[in-house]
Amino acid sequence: MIDSLEFRTSVNRRASTFKIATGSSDTEENVMVKVVSGDHFGVGSANPSDVTHETRESIEAFLAKAQKKLVGTEEDDPDKLHTRLDSIADGNTAAKAAVDIAIFDLLSKRDGKPLHEFLGGDRKKMLTDMTIGIESKEVTVQKAMRHYKAGFRALKIKVGLDLGEDVKRVAAVRDTVGPKVELRVDANQGYTVEQAIRFCQEMNTLGVVLVEQPVKAEDLAGLKKVTLASDVPIMADESVKSVLDARKVAREGIADMLNIKLMKCAGVNNAVTINKFAEAADMLTMVGCMGEIQLSIAAGLHFALSSENVRFADLDSHFNIVDDPTSGLRFEDGYLIAPEGPGLGIRTPFG
Numbered sequence: 224m225i226d227s228l229e230f231r232t233s234v235n236r237r238a239s240t241f242k243i244a245t246g247s248s249d250t251e252e253n254v255m256v257k258v259v260s261g262d263h264f265g266v267g268s269a270n271p272s273d274v275t276h277e278t279r280e281s282i283e284a285f286l287a288k289a290q291k292k293l294v295g296t297e298e299d300d301p302d303k304l305h306t307r308l309d310s311i312a313d314g315n316t317a318a319k320a321a322v323d324i325a326i327f328d329l330l331s332k333r334d335g336k337p338l339h340e341f342l343g344g345d346r347k348k349m350l351t352d353m354t355i356g357i358e359s360k361e362v363t364v365q366k367a368m369r370h371y372k373a374g375f376r377a378l379k380i381k382v383g384l385d386l387g388e389d390v391k392r393v394a395a396v397r398d399t400v401g402p403k404v405e406l407r408v409d410a411n412q413g414y415t416v417e418q419a420i421r422f423c424q425e426m427n428t429l430g431v432v433l434v435e436q437p438v439k440a441e442d443l444a445g446l447k448k449v450t451l452a453s454d455v456p457i458m459a460d461e462s463v464k465s466v467l468d469a470r471k472v473a474r475e476g477i478a479d480m481l482n483i484k485l486m487k488c489a490g491v492n493n494a495v496t497i498n499k500f501a502e503a504a505d506m507l508t509m510v511g512c513m514g515e516i517q518l519s520i521a522a523g524l525h526f527a528l529s530s531e532n533v534r535f536a537d538l539d540s541h542f543n544i545v546d547d548p549t550s551g552l553r554f555e556d557g558y559l560i561a562p563e564g565p566g567l568g569i570r571t572p573f574g
């Protein structure tokens with residue numbers, strides 16, 4: 224039974240301002256949750272963003288309601304947990320993710336296993352990319368070199384504001400880091416369908432492995448056109464926020480791949496379901512993130528390690544947070560390594 228649920232918000236500085244096609248930010252807010260059941264406790268966190276239409280205030284308000292709804296209920300069935308969370312309100316997926324992650328941390332701790340093993344996986348590490356926001360060509364190249372020197376062997380370049388400049392920036396990064404570094408590109412809905420098709424032709428010649436969300440989230444017909452026209456696999460991100468969205472995209476061949484983020488899909492439980500759908504439809508997935516601290520990044524990593532179908536990891540936001548209140552992840556030779564202890568294996572201010 225859930226004995227208590229508490230939460231506290233952490234506001235943290237970003238090492239540098241992050242600019243993408245839809246906006247920019249200097250700080251990150253993450254709301255951390257602790258759930259206690261008997262002798263065990265689990266922790267999770269939520270990061271608000273425009274993508275899920277959540278704010279720090281909306282997350283705190285939702286968690287205050289979740290406290291009343293969940294204390295005294297059973298903790299051992301994630302499906303039932305989500306039914307209870309959904310009965311509070313629709314949406315609020317990051318807030319729900321924080322509770323979901325805390326419950327999975329608790330259940331896997333109680334089982335004495337790292338979360339990825341609890342979920343049935345046996346991998347130990349994932350190559351992660353580092354994302355470069357929209358910058359001048361010169362700054363983009365400098366950052367690519369800095370990340371390469373720091374050990375990253377995959378880079379994700381944000382594009383979508385100026386097609387001509389974007390192509391030049393990606394080409395310059397390819398020149399800088401050489402052919403072995405895996406390049407991924409994310410337009411965050413910035414292009415028209417025609418621009419996206421042209422852009423993908425250019426990306427194909429540069430050996431880019433995937434192009435993420437080239438057109439508007441709602442324009443599924445446009446996204447499908449780009450997918451059909453492009454030789455580079457197209458990944459849906461903002462177009463897929465739920466299990467139902469994933470099912471539609473998979474059934475109708477709207478994209479080649481899916482970007483699964485715990486903040487979008489309300490946590491680990493739905494991430495596992497979406498990934499199973501994708502796998503059945505022959506679609507590889509990526510685990511992505513918002514502006515998250517190590518606590519929820521670890522949950523994304525454990526989820527990714529649970530299935531071979533999660534081929535890509537874009538788990539990099541914590542590298543840019545100067546004063547992360549949570550810790551425990553290791554990064555070596557481009558790989559994020561899961562902590563070996565039970566649960567998430569992450570230290571938090573909750574102890």
Ligand SMILES: [Mg+2]
Nearest residue numbers: 409435436460
């Ligand atoms: Mg994206």
